[in-house]
Amino acid sequence: MEVGAQVAYTDVGAGSPVVWLHGSGPGATGMSNFGGNLPAFGNYRNIVVDLPGWGSSPRPATDEPLIFDAAQRVCAVMTALGIERAHLVGNSYGGAVAMRIAMRHPDRVDRLVLMAPGGVLPADAPPWPVGLDRLFAYMAADKPSRAAMAEFVRLMVFDETLATESLIDERYESSLRAHPELPIPPNFGDLTPDLHLVAAPTLLVWGREDQTVPLAWASKILEGIPDAELRVLPHCRHWVQYERAPEFNHIVSEFLRGGATAAAEG
Structure with missing residues (x-):
């Protein structure tokens, strides 16, 4: 489904709303990132978004940083769907x-789950971690290859058997339908100065062996957001929700119910 022919989304389930926001990797879509997790969240209304420029959502012409523009459009989706307030779950x-x-809209956010989020870079970046380097190289290629996609997907998981041929094919075919090119690296925007404005209880989930947004980058976010906690999963890279799905589903379900924060406060 689409809202105003601008942002595509999937709306499934009933209950308190959860908005799911995918990463920027080539071939990414909302359902490719989170479709396997949704059965564990059947008691929620799940809004799974294709962010502008990915999946079935066209890339709008804008001079704003991508993160800033996308945030405005996701808020517009929530308004159009009659959702005043929701949990937000986003990776990268x-x-x-x-x-x-x-x-920017604290009244619209209940709880916040962030898996190795972007938008907050250390002072010494670039050089880029190998995962980001491969991501940008794929985006910049005149004619990206399936072999390059296979290399990228294998970097996203610690257990490379999870980088199945069908997954590589799916991501590669989706990447060929990509929207107009971005400058490399893209102008994502810097969230660092405003971390203190995040009032929502926040759960950071990170793969210990992440080679795309390294665990070392977590400290600035953890220190900047007043009500943030961190869970680190070993033997796991960037796609936490895929590679460690059972643990991810359990941790996030508990947090959305108030368990993690309640335990901390008790």
Whole structure:
């Protein structure tokens, strides 16, 4: 489905709303990132978004940083669907979009789950971690290859058997339908100065071996958001929700119910 022919989304389930925001990797879509997790969240209304420029959502012409523009458009989706307030779950780029919404519209965010979010870079970047380097190289290629996609997907998981041929094919075919090119690296925007504005209880989930948004980058976010906690999963890289789905589903379900924060406060 689409809202105003601008943002595509999937709306499934009933209950308190959860908005799911995917990463910026080539071939990414909302359902490719989170479709396997949704059965564990059947007691929620799940809004799974294709962020502008990915999946079935066209890339709008804008001079704003991508994170800032996408956050405005996701808020417009929520308004169009009659959702005043929701939990936000985002990985990588989608985590940055979720943070931006929480900064600018705190009244619209209940709880915030961020998996290795972007938007907050250390002072010494670049050089880029190998995962980001491969991502940008794929985006910049005149004619990206399936072999390059296979290399990228294998970097996203610690257990490379999870980088199945069907997954590589799916992501590669989706990447060929990409929207107009972005400058490399893209102008995502910097969220660092406004981290203190995130008032929502926030759960950071990170793969210990992440080679795209390294665990070392977590400290600035953890220190900047007043009500943030961190869970680190070993033997896991960037796609936490895919590679460690059972643990991810359990941790996030508990947090959305108030368990993690309630335990901390008790």
